[in-house]
Amino acid sequence: MxxxxxPTKLDEVKIVVPGRFPDERGFFMEVYRQDLFADLGLPxxxxxxxxxxxxGAVIRGLxxxxxxxxxxxxxxxxxxxxxxxxxxxxxSPTLGQWVGLDTSSEEPRHLWAPASFARGFCxxxxxxxxxxxxxxxxxxxxxxxxxxxxxxIGIDWPxxxxxxxxxxxxxxxxxxxxxxxxxxxxxx
Numbered sequence: 001m002x003x004x005x006x007p008t009k010l011d012e013v014k015i016v017v018p019g020r021f022p023d024e025r026g027f028f029m030e031v032y033r034q035d036l037f038a039d040l041g042l043p044x045x046x047x048x049x050x051x052x053x054x055x056g057a058v059i060r061g062l063x064x065x066x067x068x069x070x071x072x073x074x075x076x077x078x079x080x081x082x083x084x085x086x087x088x089x090x091x092s093p094t095l096g097q098w099v100g101l102d103t104s105s106e107e108p109r110h111l112w113a114p115a116s117f118a119r120g121f122c123x124x125x126x127x128x129x130x131x132x133x134x135x136x137x138x139x140x141x142x143x144x145x146x147x148x149x150x151x152x153i154g155i156d157w158p159x160x161x162x163x164x165x166x167x168x169x170x171x172x173x174x175x176x177x178x179x180x181x182x183x184x185x186x187x188x
Contacts, residue, residue, distance in 0.1 A: 002030045005040055006109070008099040013085045013117065014042065015101060016073070016110040029108065031075065032133060042112060043071055046133040051077070054123040054130070059162040061120015062086055062171070065143040066185045069115030070136035079125035080104035082158050085113030088146060089186045090178055096153050116186040118146045120168075122157055142182070145171040 006015035021028045030036075038044035054060060061084065064070070074083050086098040102124070103109045113119050114135075121130055148155070148164065150173045177183055 002033065003036055003040060005042075010085070010087055010094050010097060010099050012087075012114050013099045014112040016040075016042065016112055018108055018110070020108070031110075031131075032073070043073070043114075043135050046073070046135060048134045048137050050132040050134065050138075052130050052132075053078075054081075054121075054128045055163070056123050056126045056128075057159045057161065057163050058123045058128075059120060059148050059157065059159070059164055060168065062118035062146045062148055063120060063143065064088060064116070064118040064145065065136060065139060066115075066182055067139060067142040068136035070134050070138075071112070071114040071117075072119050072135075073110050073112050073133040074119065074121070075108060075110040075131050076103050076105050077129045077131050078105050079123065079128035080106075081124055081128045081130060082122040083111045083130070084120050084122075084155055085111060086118045086146065086153055086155070086174075087116075088118050088174060088177060088183075089116045090183050096174055098153055098155050100155065102158070120148060122159055122162065124158060144177070144182075146174050146177055147171040150174050
C-alpha cells in the first residue's frame with residue numbers, strides 16, 4: 001500500500017505516511033492518489049495546491065478559513081518542520097487541543113487537518129518548503145488566525161525566539177475567535 005494512516009489524539013486529524021520506493025538513484029513516492037485516499041477515508045478531492053518557503057525558526061500560523069471551508073494536507077518537501085493542527089470548533093469536546101508532527105523531506109509524513117482546524121508550522125531547518133493541498137480555494141475575506149502562543153492552547157513549539165509576521169504576532173486568541181459570529185460556522 002502506498003499510504004498508511006497513523007491516528008492522532010484528535011480523531012479528525014490524521015498522519016498520512018507515504019510509501020517510499022528507494023533505489024541507488026534516490027526514491028519514488030506518491031504524494032496523493034485519489035482512489036487510495038478515498039479507500040482510507042481521507043478527502044479525495046483537492047482544489048488548490050500552495051507552497052511556502054521559510055528560513056529557520058519561522059512560525060507561520062495558526063491559520064484557518066470558513067468560506068469556503070478549507071481542509072489542508074500539509075507536507076514538507078524540503079527541510080524539516082513541526083506542523084500543527086488545533087481544534088477551534090465551538091462546543092467541540094476537543095476544543096483547543098492540538099496535534100504536532102515533526103517531519104522532514106527525508107522521513108516524509110503528511111498531516112491532514114480538516115476545515116474547522118487552525119494550522120501552522122515552525123521551520124526546524126535553515127530552509128523549509130511546505131506544500132499544502134487544500135479542499136477549498138483561498139478567500140482573503142474569510143480567513144483568519146489564532147495566536148501561535150495562546151496559553152489556552154499551549155502548543156509546545158520547538159523554538160524559543162520565533163520569527164513571525166506582524167499578522168501572526170497580532171492574531172486573536174482562541175477565546176476572541178470563539179466570540180466572533182463567524183465561529184458559529186465551524187461544525188464538528
